[in-house]
Amino acid sequence: MALAPDFDIFLMAPPGLEAALYDEVRQHRFKAARQVAGGVMVKGTWKDVWRANLVLRGCGHVLARIGSFRVMHLAQLDRLAREFAWGQVLRKDVPVRVEASCARSKIYHSGAVVQRIARAIAEEFGAAIDDDAGVIVKARIEDDLCTLSIDSSGASLHKRGHKEGVGKAPLRETLAALFLRQCGFTGEEPVVDPMCGSGTFVIEAAEIAASLDPGRTRAFAFEKLATFDAKLWAEMKARSRPRVPPVRFFGSDRDAGAIRMARQNAERAGVSAFTEFKQQSVSDLVPPQGPPGLVIVNPPYGTRIGDRKPLFALYGALGQVLKQRFSGWRVGLVTTDASLARATGLPFLPPQPPVLHGGLRVTLHRTSPLP
Template sequence: MQDNTSLEILLVTPPGFEEILRAEVTEKGFKKAKILTGGVIIKGGWPEVYRANLQLRGASKVLVRLGSFRAFHLSELDKKARQFPWNDFLNPRTPIRVDVSTSKSKIYHKKAAVERIERALEEILHCEADPEAGLQIKVRLFKDICTISLDSSGEGLHKRGSKEALNKAPLRETLAALSLRACGFKGKEPVIDPMCGSGTFILEAAEIASRLDAGRNRAFAFETLKNFDPKAWKTVKEKSNPCAVEDRFFGFDRDKGAISFATANAERAQVSAITSFTRQTLSNIQAPKGPAGLMITNPPYGTRIGDQKKLLPLYQSLGNKFRSDFNGWRLGLITNSDRLAHATGLDFKKTPIAFSHGGINVKLYQTEG
């Protein structure tokens, strides 16, 4: 069992973004961040768990390793699951969801393993299994070692708590923040999204620039734990240090609904004063007065055969607009097709970051600069 000051904390991120997340983790003062596929590992106590949930924009979940034991057979899993110190972390009668993954282990039957863990939790703490529960235990069997982790976040961290109005195909906030960082955005330059939909890039950029905590408007699963320390949580939240910035985050979209969604989302996120959302088609957008900055966007993708051809003119006009009116700016472009990206006629860096978004394989293309 681990002591409570050097817990192993896994910050989950979509594969492809590990390096970018590590940069954020290090910048935000977490020590000795190590990369693994699909995440970054840090060590710390529960206050670090709270802080990671509150502050990290690129992590999709914060998992805490509670302990591990060897289990070759289901009967051994059954016995050791009953001996596990659940009592230290969980309140009795908390609805709980158990998720098991297994590889290279004698126990290969996931459902049977889930049943053993659920039964132990029910007998010891009268916790009822509920697939919809906000609290989730993640059990990983690998080479016969059973590792038990707790999802301290609850709902995915892309849910910042301020976005109610959703347009079609919104980008996850976590991916928007990681993409902004990958494009070199440090909160000190204007950002434009010419096809902003519900405004995800612009809201993230405005919040980053204002140094607002990502999770300030939401609740977390760790707040329901038995060992939750409200005083430590208050201290973590009190360290928040927002700053005033000038108006420089601009979203445009041709769709009226998208603009009203984005505007309402900005109000809820308390960044209306530094963002503007305007109904405008791509061909009519002009660069704002003042210094050059970052244009970042995810235009419609072609997911079906035939769609891509129809979208070629849109990507061509994005390239034309960028070249003619955005001298000195950089472009970050997320799309699922090399053909569409290259239809812009722009020179992109050689290795775009590839990742999955909503089950679609996409890439972040970046111009040099």
């Protein structure tokens, strides 16, 4: 069964940020984009699969839908899996891992599904099955329809390929990118993060402003598929047109180790020329020279690092500094606790829906330009 010229491509969103990813997908002009549970569905070719991995900042994984069939029992699944044209997508010399899920179907045992499909790939096609393989075939049986997908990304797309140093409770780059988007950041204004940790918000903002593709320095699972064309992929990456941003991006933290990591991460990302990181406390924070922009911060939550009670004073101090010194700036603050956000005294707009992050539900609180 050959794939249609345009097939379904599922772009996985961080839970709760489907709408923000949909906005990014539409900006990049992917075809037939529609928001669905867990992400965004588009239509496209393998070149669109590659492009999604290369350019989308908020997407976690790109799944290429390679086929589907109705299935009522395991013997039928075994037969159809053996008849499937695996060679159109997989390579015999590249090991494969199979994952499965079942919902509202006569076949309900996901382990049995994995076993049948893996055996079909090994025995009929000849590829090795390896639980640690980077190429993953995903089978989802829902309402007795088996949908087969390839995870074209491999490692999660928040792993940009240049951030080696991380501090406590790091924010994923995909979340940072979508929070910046929800704050209205487009790359034309300065960004300040007064509790920057390893620099995720600052580096992500600088990359956006510099038009640097998030996937430019890493490898992907699709490079090990039969559908991959190295020459076309090299041409696609070469079309990137980075620029020198019109503004700079600033991070500070009281932890000297975090600042050291942030500078090293910025150097590896290629944005050190227009980022600045400084060791200082919140009380010493002042706005940089130039136009106002966005202050975005992911402070400690209490549930995340240590005890929660002392944090009210920290949030209060942050709010005082921003109200007194950052007139005209917008603020984005990420926290698990609305009472901590209120402790800042900042005039927040109605909050965004909560987002799952590391087992916690975090919420982005935003302001209009401060008076």
